[in-house]
Amino acid sequence: MNPAPPRIALIGAGPGGLLCARVLRRNGLPVTVFEQDPSVAAPDRHGVPELWLTTGQEALRAAGLQEEFAALARPAGQELRLLDHTATELFRQAPAPAETGGSEIGRGALRRLLLASLPPGTLRWGSYLRTLHPLGDSRHTAEFDDGHTETFDVVIGADGAWSRVRPVLSDATPHYCGVTFVEAGFEDADARHPRLARLVGAGTLLALSAGKGLIARRHGNGRLHVQAAFRGSQDWALEAGVTMADTEAVREVLLDAFAGWDDRLLALLRDHDGGFRNRPLFALPVPHTWTATPGLTLLGDAAHLMAPFAAEGAGLALLDGGELARALAGDRDADAALAAYEAAMLPRAARAAEAAADALAEAFAPDAPHGTLRRLRADGP
Incomplete structure (x- = not known):
């Protein structure tokens, strides 16, 4: 049997x-x-x-x-662009026409x-x-x-x-990785936010500098998914005296944290739809x-x-x-x-x-984006 x-x-x-x-x-x-x-x-x-x-x-x-x-x-959009905090493009990788x-x-x-x-x-x-x-x-x-x-x-x-x-x-x-993502989004970006849609391009945009980053990805449904990323305490909002439910207070804290960045990039924080979502990163x-x-x-x-x-x-x-x-x-x-x-x-x-x-x-090192740039060039086509 x-x-x-x-x-x-x-x-x-x-x-x-x-x-x-x-x-x-x-x-x-x-x-x-x-x-x-x-x-x-x-x-x-x-x-x-x-x-x-x-x-x-x-x-x-x-x-x-x-x-x-x-x-x-x-x-899924395959283009990848790396910028610094001045919005200067340092690297662009687009898929070959036949690449899937x-x-x-x-x-x-x-x-x-x-x-x-x-x-x-x-x-x-x-x-x-x-x-x-x-x-x-x-x-x-x-x-x-x-x-x-x-x-x-x-x-x-x-x-x-x-x-x-x-x-x-x-x-x-799981341990806290030392980096937090604060997420936001733009709906129907091509029609409602055309400048940002052009900035993000046909895939993923990485803007990195000195332990901080603004990351945006275009989705096929016309949505832009945005992450403000930074090294620091996972209790940053509590320490800043804000709650995630207070969208404008969170926005003010983030804009202050990214002060000095190019205004085209700051629009990813300033003009988005809806609220913010806190996402501290953990790993085993x-x-x-x-x-x-x-x-x-x-x-x-x-x-x-x-x-x-x-x-x-x-x-x-x-x-x-x-x-x-x-x-x-x-x-x-x-x-x-x-x-x-x-x-x-x-x-x-x-x-x-x-x-x-x-x-x-590499992405959130003090000398960013140079480590990421070196890796992208080494891994390039």
Whole structure:
């Protein structure tokens, strides 16, 4: 007789976790996804409205979702421009005419696509994991905030930066990177903000100087996503005596912090639509590893949280999810499958995290933008 399939719990319904569940179910393996959000309509906790995917597209293709993704995605602008604080252009990289790059999709649209690919009953909303209790035989009992418990043969932590699964595997906790992004946006920029739309161009604009930066990216829906970035305390708003709800007070603090920058760049702070969103950057140590533990593993930010600079967190999470699911589907020994997945994922994640940390350090160094300029020239076509 064939052994019964392992009982699998997947904690967290982000892109990587949902794709993992999709591939598991597609291969006939039962899985239950536990998500703390009360429903798909819950406000986004991640602060990134659009996802730019390159590596992740292959994972979606392997999961049989390429057509659905293509129907929702838009080509991502590939141009990159580096400026200094005077708005002097130091570097421009435009893709060759035949070059194809990433695509972008709204985070909510991607989540709905993945949810629609799962059989009814796969996901349990409003389920916040309190802790895991190892039973000593590869199984773990999951205890949830409402008091109920369930026991599983395999538990996959896909629950993001502040994972409740990670502490069972690792003592590592995310640390503040020393850099904060304050995010804003411009809707329908070509029509409503044509000068800024021309300044940003057909992709990403980096304006860097002495530990500060203004970063803007054009999205295919006509939106400009802007980040005012700076080294300093993660409690900068409290120390300045402002709250994020007071848009004009935050704007005044930011304009003062970027005093002396070219007025064309300051318009990214002065003229945007809506409020600001605070996003201090956190990362796990590099490399982040753990001792293989029967019945337990991590994927995505739970495994390799890194600064969103020269890194593609959503794409890596999708890649993790697909590879983990295929390993479990292809090996009757679940623990051997987890070990094979980790042997490939951990070195890949370490390389990406190291590159992200290096790029962040260069971009916000005292002599910026010179380090970033050197790297871009070295990596150029």
